[in-house]
Amino acid sequence: MTRLDQQIAFLNEADKLKSVLRATTLADGSRRENSAEHSWHLTLYALVLADQAGPDVDINRVLKMLILHDLVEIDAGDNPIFGNVDVAAMAAQETIAADRIFGLLPEDIAENLRPIWEEFEAAETSTAQFAKALDRFQPPMLNLASGGGSWTEYDVTEDMIAARVGTKIERGAPGLWHYAKARISAFFEQA
Amino acid sequence: MTRLDQQIAFLNEADKLKSVLRATTLADGSRRENSAEHSWHLTLYALVLADQAGPDVDINRVLKMLILHDLVEIDAGDNPIFGNVDVAAMAAQETIAADRIFGLLPEDIAENLRPIWEEFEAAETSTAQFAKALDRFQPPMLNLASGGGSWTEYDVTEDMIAARVGTKIERGAPGLWHYAKARISAFFEQA
Numbered sequence: 001m002t003r004l005d006q007q008i009a010f011l012n013e014a015d016k017l018k019s020v021l022r023a024t025t026l027a028d029g030s031r032r033e034n035s036a037e038h039s040w041h042l043t044l045y046a047l048v049l050a051d052q053a054g055p056d057v058d059i060n061r062v063l064k065m066l067i068l069h070d071l072v073e074i075d076a077g078d079n080p081i082f083g084n085v086d087v088a089a090m091a092a093q094e095t096i097a098a099d100r101i102f103g104l105l106p107e108d109i110a111e112n113l114r115p116i117w118e119e120f121e122a123a124e125t126s127t128a129q130f131a132k133a134l135d136r137f138q139p140p141m142l143n144l145a146s147g148g149g150s151w152t153e154y155d156v157t158e159d160m161i162a163a164r165v166g167t168k169i170e171r172g173a174p175g176l177w178h179y180a181k182a183r184i185s186a187f188f189e190q191a
Numbered sequence: 192m193t194r195l196d197q198q199i200a201f202l203n204e205a206d207k208l209k210s211v212l213r214a215t216t217l218a219d220g221s222r223r224e225n226s227a228e229h230s231w232h233l234t235l236y237a238l239v240l241a242d243q244a245g246p247d248v249d250i251n252r253v254l255k256m257l258i259l260h261d262l263v264e265i266d267a268g269d270n271p272i273f274g275n276v277d278v279a280a281m282a283a284q285e286t287i288a289a290d291r292i293f294g295l296l297p298e299d300i301a302e303n304l305r306p307i308w309e310e311f312e313a314a315e316t317s318t319a320q321f322a323k324a325l326d327r328f329q330p331p332m333l334n335l336a337s338g339g340g341s342w343t344e345y346d347v348t349e350d351m352i353a354a355r356v357g358t359k360i361e362r363g364a365p366g367l368w369h370y371a372k373a374r375i376s377a378f379f380e381q382a
Contacts, residue, residue, distance in 0.1 A: 004370045007239050011329075012336050014235055015218040018228045027206040037209045040231035043258045044205055048198050048300060060251040067234045067254070109239060138202075145203050179195045 003106050010104040016074045023080035023153065027145035035070040035078055038138070042066040045134045052173045056126035065120040065131040068113060072097035081139070081164055082154040094121075126172075133172025136165045140180050144187055158188045194297050201295040207265045214271035214344065218336035226261040226269055229329070233257040236325045243364045247317035256311040256322040259304060263288035272330070272355055273345040285312075317363075324363025327356045331371050335378055349379045 001009070018036040025032055033041075046062045053059060070078075075097035079085045098117060102110045120128050140161065143149035150156070161184055170177040192200070209227040216223055224232075237253045244250060261269070266288035270276045289308060293301040311319045331352065334340035341347070352375055361368040 004366075008332055011232070011236060011239060011332065012218050015232065015333070015336070018217055018224070018232075019219075019221070026209055027203050028210075030210070033209070034228065036228035036231045037225065040227045040234070040258065041202070041206065041209075043231070043234065043254070045202060047255060047258060047304060048202060048296065051300075060254070063234075063251070063254050063258070064238060067231065067238060105239065109242075113238060141199055141202065142206070145206070175195075 006104065006106050007109070010101075013074065013101065013104055014071060017070060020070070020073045020078055022078050022139075023082070023150040024139045024142050025146050025149045027142050029146040029149065033142070035073050039066055039070050042069075042131075042134050042138055045138055046131070049134065049173070049176065052175045053130045054126055057130045058127045061116065061119075061127050062131045062134075064113075064116050065128065066134065068117045069120050069131070069135065071101055071117070074101060080150065080154065081136075082150070082156050082160060091121075123168075129168075129172035131172070133169045133176060136168045137173065137176050137180060140165065140184060144183055148187075148191070158184060197295065197297050198300070201292075204265065204292065204295055205262060208261060211261070211264045211269055213269050213330075214273070214341040215330045215333050216337050216340045218333050220337040220340065224333070226264050230257055230261050233260075233322075233325050233329055236329055237322070240325065240364070240367065243366045244321045245317055248321045249318045252307065252310075252318050253322045253325075255304075255307050256319065257325065259308045260311050260322070260326065262292055262308070265292060271341065271345065272327075273341070273347050273351060282312075314359075320359075320363035322363070324360045324367060327359045328364065328367050328371060331356065331375060335374055339378075339382070349375060 018034050020035040021032045022035060022038055023032070043063050043066045046059060046066060050059050072094040076090065076093040079090055098114065102114045105113070119125055120131055123129055123132050139150065143151050162181070166177055166181065169180060208230070209225050211226040212223045213226060213229055214223070234254050234257045237250060237257060241250050263285040267281065267284040270281055289305065293305045296304070310316055311322055314320055314323050330341065334342050353372070357368055357372065360371060
């Protein structure tokens, strides 16, 4: 196998992310979103909402994180934010998935890309916290657009959103949580 | 409408790219690819195949081009590379689409992002030529994986691929065309 054969084998494997379905629907409610198009949408969020990032945030690295962040779902699946998930078991599964999937790449490329995914997962840097905030901010925007979406399916309350989603948005992008909170409250008042 | 309302209105409109279908199928042949997940896949191509770019190529700008490059298809639709297309009419349609879609953004953001799309379209810089090369390189990789895909549907020959796809891959990423050409030849010999 040549170097390019390895690179293409990885890219063909990554194609499977287009078949991993998330809980959230498209904005028009027509079908569930897949993790590949979700990842694209998030990169566009990063470009358009870059003014919500703090001065320490490296937007180019945010883009790379968002491109890579869901690849492990090819093996580990998507875990809906309001589902009941064993966090430690999920993290262990995702590490095994990362070993296999990044392991398809030539070693130098894997050594370049995997730490970007690890930094996102650890959520300790401002850059990773901003990327995580976008990942939590986009689903409520889609749910508001579609008139409830996965909130209805999972019997989600305003308090559950604040606890599981709001804290992470607020940490990485406080202005976006301020905005989302008001719109979510208005939605639940009318519902 | 606040600034954030405008940003979110743009991002909700962009969601429609997930419903624009391309000629190419997924690698497993299960369904046609949409332009949003295609855009994500291309950004991953850029990260993994960055070693195929010349020294003048700005990979961070390539990522931004690939994120934005198909947004105009929300209004103008996808034009299959082997379909019969009036190139001038298509360019005119895409300009009208760009006016409307980038026009949804706050002016300073539109003034930042639209030139990135214009640079991609003009394909005059090394950065844009590399981004274009990836956009032409990914569909044959999917067709090879799926056993023919859109080549079969459009009665495509090896010469047509060289003329319509090969020239653009070769200009921006000669090593990728060298690789693709050999694999495409082998495919058509066996077919």
